Amino acid sequence: MLKRKLTTLLEQAAAEARREGMIPQIELPDITVEHPQNAAHGDYASSLPLKLAANARLNPLEIAERITRFIPPTPEVEKVVVARPGFINFTLTSHWLAQQVDSILEAGEMFGNVGLGGGLKVQLEFVSVNPTGPLHVGHGRGAILGDTLSNVLRAAGYSVQKEYYVNDAGTQMEAFYRSLYARYLQAFGLSAEIPPDGYHGEYVTQISREIVAEKGDIFCRLPEPRAVAEIGQIGLSKVLDSIRSDLALLGVHFDVWFSERSLYEGGQYQKAMSLLRDRGYVTEREGAVWFSSSEMGDDRDNVLVRASGAPTYFASDVAYHYNKFEERRFDKVIDIWGADHQGHVPRMKAVLRALGLDPSRLEVIITQMVTLKRGDSEVKVSKRSGEMVTLRELVEEVGADACRFVFLSRSADSQMDFDLELAKKQSADNPVYYVQYAHARIASILRLARQRGIDFGHGDVALLTSGPELALIRKMLELPELVEVVAERLEPHQLPYFAQDLATTFHSFYKQCRVISNDTALTAARLKLVEAARIVFSRVLHLMGMTAPERM
RNA sequence: GUCCCUGUAGCUCAAUAGGAUAGAGCAACUGCCUUCUAAGCAGUAGGUUCCGAGUUCGAGUCUCGGCAGGGACGCCA
Known part of the structure; x- marks a missing residue:
């Protein structure tokens, strides 16, 4: 990935500048390279000189100049420019950009994959709703988030297992x-x-x-x-x-449906409890059995076994996570819970510590609540009262693709209003169709090319030099970076925004650049570009778990 | 009372570990269909980023204090 290469380049240049005494012997901060929001500043930019300035007691512009001198020329980079107040900006060569179209075609549906995960075993547990009734709308949020996250983590090189924990006891x-x-x-x-x-x-x-x-x-x-x-x-x-x-x-499927009861029947509950006991984190008082979580950083202790002798939900969860880490040996576990389970997080972290496990191996994503609205009136969702809008009703009304897109567009941290009226009414203006339309348009162009028997396999991508063409290529090349960011931060809500940007860039290209024309050489080159764009649209849509329609 | 999440354009939301002029979609307004899909394109307008201090070259982002909304604080799950 180019971003990584530039980061390394910069890192080496800074280290060399320091070795040569051009900048003082100070520690280098984490070096980051990002896309400037203003295209005039180039393709990538780093604020490294600004970060160094305070410790180096030098003018950031001067630092930037000195570091830049040690950046060697590379085929990708056309120019490196120092800009006020102390940025180093990289602009890519058109030639290199154009060549990436061939790389994308070569990668095919693998384009966007990165090696970040290195095959690490990750378990993703989500939904896990008590099977006491149908799923409601709020559950859809976690389902879509988890499912999409697993797609992205797999693309990022993790080995992912999706699991639904069935609370069939209790x-x-x-x-x-x-x-x-x-x-x-x-x-x-x-x-x-x-x-x-x-x-x-x-x-x-x-x-x-x-x-x-x-x-x-x-x-x-x-x-x-x-x-x-x-x-x-x-x-x-x-x-x-x-x-x-x-x-x-909704297009959500699990690899494993894990029974809570099996923890008891398989003896794992006993094992986990005796392990906790052996390690000295179990006490008994008031007739109940307690986990001394307050010793491990929680604000209070928690009951494991009631005075009645029945284990609590929490006790099951101790056994369950013992099972995840110790029995099934996951390197990393990601749990997706609703906001009402927020208070449970410190407990579980405490459990891991008590079991002698690194608590950072467990990541908990809390999804905030979804309030359902029909126009102005709020729809109360309660399983026991029985009045609710089920997930099924929602999907049947709005459609799976639109549901996924809408839910994905909000970060898990924000609570969201889901207006049923709006979701239905919007259906024609919904951004989801804007993105899918771009894919359908591409399919239509490729169909025409096929009908006319045009073979663009030997097209010369070097002919792609115009602004709209290069803009499209630049945007497409962001996909691998996006996959990495989403996998690192567990924030799939970035995907729909990228998809929309990509669609805007494509539609603009489409308007300005006729693909199939009398110019056979240019036609072949542009067909390559369009085919590459199809791959990227298809990839991002599939990562979101949506369909990529051939016609609309 | 304590803890967690949120507060950004009329509405729904972004902002890539503190970066350059805060961006999209919807709604509003102005143009653009005789060639590959107008579910499209080009443009206009819309902001004291809840308020107040602080940290520094730089704050929507970090710290502290308020205000507002939501959630949690069970021998429920």
Whole structure:
């Protein structure tokens, strides 16, 4: 990647300038090279001289001059210019830029991949919603974020596993099972009540009806505990099926569905607990078992096992993360949680420390809440009250591509309003179509070229010298850098903005440069460029999990 | 009360570890279809980056103090 090469070049130049006594013997800061926002400043710029100025006790312009002298000429760089108040600006040669079209064609769908991850094993756990009902809109955010992130991490050279943690144990599920059982009995006219902490949604009745249809009244005759367990089991698999299909509708698929219960059945819960105990982080008081998280930096201790003897959700999570790191040996684990789990982060970090693991191996992305709106009125989302807009409804209304694009456009840190009216009304003006339209346009050009039997395989990219052509190439070359940034910072929201920029650059090129013309040499060169652009659009759309339409 | 996230154009949001003149989309306004897709292009207008201090060559970005919105502070998950 050129950016890296320039950084190295600069680093060496600075070191050499220092060795030669041109700048004082001071420590060099982290050297960064970036794209200036003003194109007049060139393709890349560094503010290194400004950063050195304070310690060097020299005028930054002077430092810039002195360092620049040690930057050797390279085929990529046309000129290196020093600019006030102390920047070093690099401008690339048109020739090198044009040649990159051939490189992109050669890389094909691999273009944009980088080696950052070096094959490191990363686990990405997301959604992981309790299977007590359908997914709602907020869950879509985490789903899309996680799925997209995994695409990007894979492109960045990580070995990624996507996992859904199924909370099939615990009190919430028990409440759900009992709710199902109550509805089931009611279907036969028997008196039964939804438990106080139960689920009242219409879907519960729906599922119970299905069970009635499939199994008849056999559960009426079973003793309650057994009936609840068996009905629960059927209900669980039904809910999981529907969650799976809702996610599939969005284009989200998991590699592993991990059962919480398996932690208990496989003995990993016991192992994790005894490890914590052995290391001295477990105490007992008030009849309960506690993890002394406050010793590890959390602001309070947390209960692992209730006085009733039932393990808490937190205890499961200890075992689960023990499993991730120690049993399955992931180098890095990324959890995506909703804002309501924010307070859980310090606990989990404390757990890792207590288990003797480096807490930085766990990264938690917190997605802020999504408030749903229909015009001006807010739609309350609550599983228990039963009134909600499901993810499925949203996807069916708005479309998977638009959903993904809209959700991706906001950084996880910001809470967002999702206006259903707007999302629907916007559908024609939505930026998602702007980007896809560029791809469709390209496809249309390539179709015409095929129809006319034009073979552009030998096109000479050196003919690509005009402003719009070079601007398009420059933009395309940002993709690998973007993949790296998104993978490093875990911020996929950069993708849609790049895609829009790319589309703007392409549409502008399209307007100004006729691709298929009487000039056969130029036609071949431009067809190469257009084919390269198709690759980049296709790549960025697929990274976002969207389709790249051939026609619109 | 404590902790976390957010506050940027009328609206929805960006701003690539502190960089050069804060940018997009929608909405508004003005032009552009006889050639590869007008779901497009070119342009105009729109800002005290919530307020106040501080740090330094430089702050939307960092620190402190306010204000506003959201979330969390359970032997729920």
